[in-house]
Amino acid sequence: MKAPHASFPVSRRKFIGQISAAAAAMTLAPRILRADGSGANKKLGIALCGLGSYATNQLAPAIRRSANWKLTGVVTGDQDKGHKWARRHDFPDRNIFAYDTMAGLADRPEIDVVYVVTPNGLHAEHVIAAAKAGKHVITEKPMATSTADCDAMIAVCKGAGVRLMVGYRLHYEPHMIEFCRMARERTFGPFMKMEGTNGFDMGDPDPADYGWRVNKRLAGGGPLMDMGVYVIQAVCMATAEVAPVAVTASFGKVTRPALFSQVEQSINWTMEFADGAVGTCRAMYDSQESQFRADADKGWAKIEYPAFYYDTPMLVTSQGPVNRPTVNHQLAQLDAMAAEIRTGRPSLAPGEMGRRDITITDAIYAAAASGQRTAVMS
Numbered sequence: 001m002k003a004p005h006a007s008f009p010v011s012r013r014k015f016i017g018q019i020s021a022a023a024a025a026m027t028l029a030p031r032i033l034r035a036d037g038s039g040a041n042k043k044l045g046i047a048l049c050g051l052g053s054y055a056t057n058q059l060a061p062a063i064r065r066s067a068n069w070k071l072t073g074v075v076t077g078d079q080d081k082g083h084k085w086a087r088r089h090d091f092p093d094r095n096i097f098a099y100d101t102m103a104g105l106a107d108r109p110e111i112d113v114v115y116v117v118t119p120n121g122l123h124a125e126h127v128i129a130a131a132k133a134g135k136h137v138i139t140e141k142p143m144a145t146s147t148a149d150c151d152a153m154i155a156v157c158k159g160a161g162v163r164l165m166v167g168y169r170l171h172y173e174p175h176m177i178e179f180c181r182m183a184r185e186r187t188f189g190p191f192m193k194m195e196g197t198n199g200f201d202m203g204d205p206d207p208a209d210y211g212w213r214v215n216k217r218l219a220g221g222g223p224l225m226d227m228g229v230y231v232i233q234a235v236c237m238a239t240a241e242v243a244p245v246a247v248t249a250s251f252g253k254v255t256r257p258a259l260f261s262q263v264e265q266s267i268n269w270t271m272e273f274a275d276g277a278v279g280t281c282r283a284m285y286d287s288q289e290s291q292f293r294a295d296a297d298k299g300w301a302k303i304e305y306p307a308f309y310y311d312t313p314m315l316v317t318s319q320g321p322v323n324r325p326t327v328n329h330q331l332a333q334l335d336a337m338a339a340e341i342r343t344g345r346p347s348l349a350p351g352e353m354g355r356r357d358i359t360i361t362d363a364i365y366a367a368a369a370s371g372q373r374t375a376v377m378s
Contacts, residue, residue, distance in 0.1 A: 044338055045072035045110045047095070047135075049102075049126050050118035051081055054140065058310070059115065060089070062330035068338035072110045075102055075126070099126065105133035112136060113341070115167070119218040120225055124149035127164065128156045136163040136341060142229050143354025145220025147362055147377070150355035157351065163341060164351035168233060169333040170308065171348040174324035175315040176237070179301055184240045188299030188318065191238040192277045196231040196292035198308045199223050199266070199284035202259070213285075214263050222263030224361055228283030230308035231292065232357050235271050235279035238294040243356050244271040244279070246375050249368035252284065260285070269364045272373075 046069050048055045063069045073095030076082045082096035095111065097104055099118075105111055114130035116123055116139040124144045130137045137157060143166050144150045157164035170176045183191055205211045212218040219225055236243065252266030259265075266284035273279075282289075290309055293302035299318035307313055310329055315322040340347045359377050367374035 043068060043070040044112045044341065045070055046113045046115055047071075047073035047075060047097070047105065047108075047111045049075035049099075049114050049116045049130065050122075051076045051078070051085065052117065055115075055117045058330045059117065059334075062328060062334055064089075065328070065331055066334055066338075068335050073097065073105075073108060075099060075105075075114070099129075102126070102129035103133055105130060105135055113138060116140060119212040119215075120220045121145050121218045124153050127153045131157045131160045131162050131164070134160060134162065136165075138165045138167055138337065139351075139354070140167045141354065141357075142220065142225050142361065143351065143358055145225070145358075147355065147358050150351070150358050154351045154355065163347065165337055165340070165347045166349045166351065166354035167333065168349040168353070169329040170230070170233065170313075172333040172336045173313065173329055174327060174332075175303070175313045175322060178322055178324055179303065179315055180237050180240075182301055182317070183238050183294070186296070188296035188301070190275065190277065191294035191296045191301075192275075193295040194235045194238050194271075194277070194279035194293070195281070196234050196279065196307070197282040197284070197289040198227040198230045199282070199286070199290070200227070200288050202285040205259075214259055214261075216262040219263060221361065221365060222260065222265065222267070223283040223285045224264065224267050224269075224364060226283075227285075227308070228267065228269075228281065228364075229357055229361070231279075231281045231283060232271070232360050234292045234294075234303070234308075235281065236356070238279070239273055239277055241353075242273060242275075243378075244360060244376050245274050246272045246373055247360065247363045247367050248272075248373050249364045250371070251368050252282075252286075255286065264368075267364070267368060269367065271360070 046063060048059060051074060063071045071089045072091050074082050074085050075097045077099055083093060086093050086096055095108055113136045116126045116137060118126055120142055123139050127137050127139050144153060154164060205213060213226055247269055249267060249269035251264045252268060254260050254265045265286055268282045271279035290306040291304055292307045293300060301317045304314040304316060312326045363374045363376045
């Protein structure tokens with residue numbers, strides 16, 4: 001989605017950088033393409049690292065439906081659960097790994113990719129372990145809980161010659177793909193004013209699943225890290241993937257201090273861009289909201305509720321509704337990522353994009369804590 005606008009010439013330095021990036025992407029073409037000569041006909045073997053709600057209710061069903069993937073292993077802290085998954089998905093018990101035995105993935109050629117679905121604060125540890133075992137890695141969003149962890153993840157994956165992708169499913173959803181095209185091609189002119197919210201009313205979290213979301217060590221923060229990342233993504237989509245230069249932010253009122261003692265209950269922030277564009281955003285655990293709008297001189301586009309949930313986004317513009325195919329988000333993401341791996345082409349959601357978003361969340365938290373406008377570090 002970062003293709004330059006047709007009217008902008010590409011500098012020599014940028015051209016060389018693009019060639020280098022393409023060459024680097026080709027070096028990450030998986031070994032499976034050369035292993036048996038079957039190429040695109042071979043299903044990719046995937047292991048899920050973390051067997052919580054998202055892995056169970058979204059990813060596993062999508063993998064089962066896919067013509068491109070086969071669930072060939074799991075990484076879990078509950079061996080009994082691992083055995084149940086092995087029986088349900090027909091892979092051998094030897095492909096059940098604990099978090100501290102992930103080095104053994106190196107001996108399983110039937111596992112090509114590891115999808116990390118553990119709590120945010122554990123992503124770096126598990127991505128690095130999978131990469132050191134020679135596996136391509138997809139990590140759920142947010143990529144990590146610090147820029148330093150993102151840097152370590154990217155460095156280890158590059159050193160191991162494996163891909164690192166982030167589970168930004170909306171980059172593969174047809175309506176959002178069309179929204180990105182509008183932004184990139186400036187259908188209505190450059191989007192200069194963006195507004196977005198995303199969240200839900202948490203209620204009383206189940207300690208077995210949602211409880212980690214209010215644990216600072218595991219979550220890295222509150223709704224900003226969980227739900228706000230989607231809004232950050234949408235604002236950056238609207239600016240054709242340009243990063244903001246500065247942010248301002250404030251924490252919302254805490255009405256349930258016993259639950260939100262470590263992380264915020266809600267947070268408001270603005271994202272400022274070098275060309276004067278501004279995004280006004282909110283993420284929360286105290287109300288059910290999910291929508292986004294971008295305005296330009298010649299028109300607007302909005303993604304109506306529930307914009308960032310698993311339902312089909314309703315994309316409406318000043319020219320009328322936009323109708324695109326309805327897809328299963330996780331299936332569309334996984335199948336597109338399989339094609340990226342097989343062909344060696346750059347990912348729509350690489351680790352570098354995940355790192356960009358963490359530099360933004362870092363700045364937002366700093367701004368909310370200080371009350372000062374804060375620059376976004378590169």
